[in-house]
Amino acid sequence: MDTAYGPPSPAPATSRVPVALRAPFAGRTWREFLYLLLSLPVACVMFSYAVAMVSIGAGLLITFLGIPVLAGALIGCRGFGNLERIRARALLELDVEHPEPVRPAKPGMMSWVCAVLKSGASWRHLLYSILHFPWAVFAFVFAVTFWTVAWSLFLYPLWQWTFPAYLDQPGIQLWGNGRGDGLYLDSPPGMAIASGLGLLLVLAGPWLIRGLTHVDRVLVHGLLGPSLLATRVSELETDRGVVVDTAAADLRRIERDLHDGAQARLVSLAMDLGLAKEKLARDPEAAAKMVDEAHGEVKIALQELRDLARGIHPAILTDRGLGPALSALAARCTVPVKVSVDLDHRPAAAIEGIAYFTVSELLQNVSKHARAGSASVDVWRVADRLMVLVSDDGQGGASTETGSGLAGLAERLSAVDGLLVVDSPPGGPTNVTADLPWRA
Incomplete structure (x- = not known):
């Protein structure tokens, strides 16, 4: 980001x-x-x-x-x-x-x-x-x-x-x-x-x-301007374009991760197993050593596939909901993160996924750029809206100007009638609020 x-x-x-x-x-x-x-x-x-x-x-x-x-x-x-x-x-x-x-x-x-x-x-x-x-x-x-x-x-x-x-x-x-x-x-x-x-x-x-x-x-x-209906249709067409572009970018990322990661490792693994098979009769010890190395490569490939699957849609989010998923996400952040989720029941799966990846990107931003000592994530419901607040005590100065990561995130949220509000004065703290539809 x-x-x-x-x-x-x-x-x-x-x-x-x-x-x-x-x-x-x-x-x-x-x-x-x-x-x-x-x-x-x-x-x-x-x-x-x-x-x-x-x-x-x-x-x-x-x-x-x-x-x-x-x-x-x-x-x-x-x-x-x-x-x-x-x-x-x-x-x-x-x-x-x-x-x-x-x-x-x-x-x-x-x-x-x-x-x-x-x-x-x-x-x-x-x-x-x-x-x-x-x-x-x-x-x-x-x-x-x-x-x-x-x-x-x-x-x-x-x-x-x-x-x-x-x-x-x-x-x-x-x-x-x-x-x-x-x-x-x-x-x-x-x-x-x-x-x-x-x-x-x-x-x-x-x-x-x-x-x-x-x-x-x-x-x-x-x-003299466009009607409300025509304006709404235009907004939906724009949002559809954002969704299509985001989906295409995600597909390219997945293809690149598979090609450069697990796929390359599995190709190397297949070649190593082929060599081990040839040496099995002539040099059993060398073949056993190659099989042992291949076993380690399999574990690494499986871990890469798990990480890739987590980036698409984490299993913990599907199985246990937003609270445990965000807690697991906070545990991987480089700064201490306090998570508070106050929801009676789960929102729509699509909105839940968007909220999760929004917090993921914001915490990545905190880790890389905010120079913060601590951060917090709060999630709650107001009427038919899902509110997500990510705060940190870093240097501040965050902006949604064109070209920044927050600008792209704001566009993706607007595609589902969401809103991103950034309050980040110089010197901090930074508060980023995501307002999403509930759509249960």
């Missing part, structure tokens, strides 16, 4: 300026504000297109032309959806995967039209084109009004001179009777109050803008 231990990555530099003071000037705030500004014209085009095309298609349903027109309308909405995903990725940093493509059952125009009309993703794009319009109008008006008023009040002392110069009044009018009398913000205290109020609004603006764009994130992710 590759080492997963090493020096930690340097922590990112933190600014001394509080987040609340930096937010109005942060690039994220202005990118989100630009997103809200662009949403109105984009939503107007999308809404107009969707309503017009669907209305035309619905009106033509009394003829054959209505069906392809509706299909064309849905395809157009999918095109607008692609534009919206690009806009969300660029301005909201929201990366939404493309929805499942249209897959006609067979070649031909009508098959393609039917596939478009049956596609749930196409209708979700149409729904987005309709629902996004009223929200875009509200978000545009609210964001532009609030942000403009906030900055205008905050910077009021800088532009207050424009009122007497161009509007023939001393400042912003708070109250007036229509005959020239009224209350104006033209004195230094009044301008300070206006600027202070503007500052509060400016500081609150980024969070209001973030709240508005959060609704857009939900709409884009929920309506």
